[in-house]
Amino acid sequence: MPRSQIVTIARFTLLEAVRTRLPWLLVIVLAVIFGTAYFIQQLAITESVRLQTAFSAAATRFAVVAVLSLHVLTSIVREFNDKGLELTLSFDLPRSHYILGRLSGFALIALLAAMLATLPQLLLGPTMAALQWGLSLAMELVIMCALSLFCIVTFTQLMPAASFVAAFYLLARAITALRVMTDTPLFGGDSWSNQFLALITESLSLVLPALDRYAQSTWLIDGGVSWPAVGANVMQTALYVALLGAATLFDFQRRNL
Numbered sequence: 001m002p003r004s005q006i007v008t009i010a011r012f013t014l015l016e017a018v019r020t021r022l023p024w025l026l027v028i029v030l031a032v033i034f035g036t037a038y039f040i041q042q043l044a045i046t047e048s049v050r051l052q053t054a055f056s057a058a059a060t061r062f063a064v065v066a067v068l069s070l071h072v073l074t075s076i077v078r079e080f081n082d083k084g085l086e087l088t089l090s091f092d093l094p095r096s097h098y099i100l101g102r103l104s105g106f107a108l109i110a111l112l113a114a115m116l117a118t119l120p121q122l123l124l125g126p127t128m129a130a131l132q133w134g135l136s137l138a139m140e141l142v143i144m145c146a147l148s149l150f151c152i153v154t155f156t157q158l159m160p161a162a163s164f165v166a167a168f169y170l171l172a173r174a175i176t177a178l179r180v181m182t183d184t185p186l187f188g189g190d191s192w193s194n195q196f197l198a199l200i201t202e203s204l205s206l207v208l209p210a211l212d213r214y215a216q217s218t219w220l221i222d223g224g225v226s227w228p229a230v231g232a233n234v235m236q237t238a239l240y241v242a243l244l245g246a247a248t249l250f251d252f253q254r255r256n257l
Helices: 002-019 022-043 048-081 084-089 095-124 127-155 158-183 192-207 217-222 227-253
Strands: none
Touching: 002 022, 002 048, 002 095, 022 048, 022 095, 048 095, 048 127, 048 158, 048 217, 095 127, 095 227, 127 158, 127 217, 127 227, 158 192
């Protein structure tokens, strides 16, 4: 019975994505990116194919993350505003099953979105490299869905939650570069300010996922990456999704509705 409740919530989440025309939105966004990449390829004088592949992969990654994160946020906000959550929980549905069902549904949407985003890359890069890129993108999208669910349950308002998600994503993408910058002598040497920044950066790197190692454009350009690197992304995703899911459950259980 508990499993059927979770499956029902996950199925409802999938149906909601279809009814809000999320697949069509993703198709339109991907078509625009693919067309723009082809236009850039025609304008480039040298390395036109590599430039087209790099732009397509980078733009696709950013666009799908943004669209999917906003979908998760607006979906839960809509349920808060329409009092649908109170109606759902009134049917003797445990809060933990609601969160697990929602998280499972959003994760499945992330996997399907990654499959859709991989199709254009199969036309631009080697098949194996595109599959590795798509699997890594799926893991990144699952993390962002779990983060978006946690933020909207915690903040309950769209703007604060969206701002936190955007800041988290940008910082997680740049954390490796920030660590390299604080380690260089040109940045400040052994001054106390540089040591303080290095301490903050190292602390953040311990709690943030290294999203810059996910779905890199160079994988498509250079012909792929080793499978252990993709496996590391999968393991990191499992860890962060478990932590974010537990945090969401804890915050949702203590909330008065």
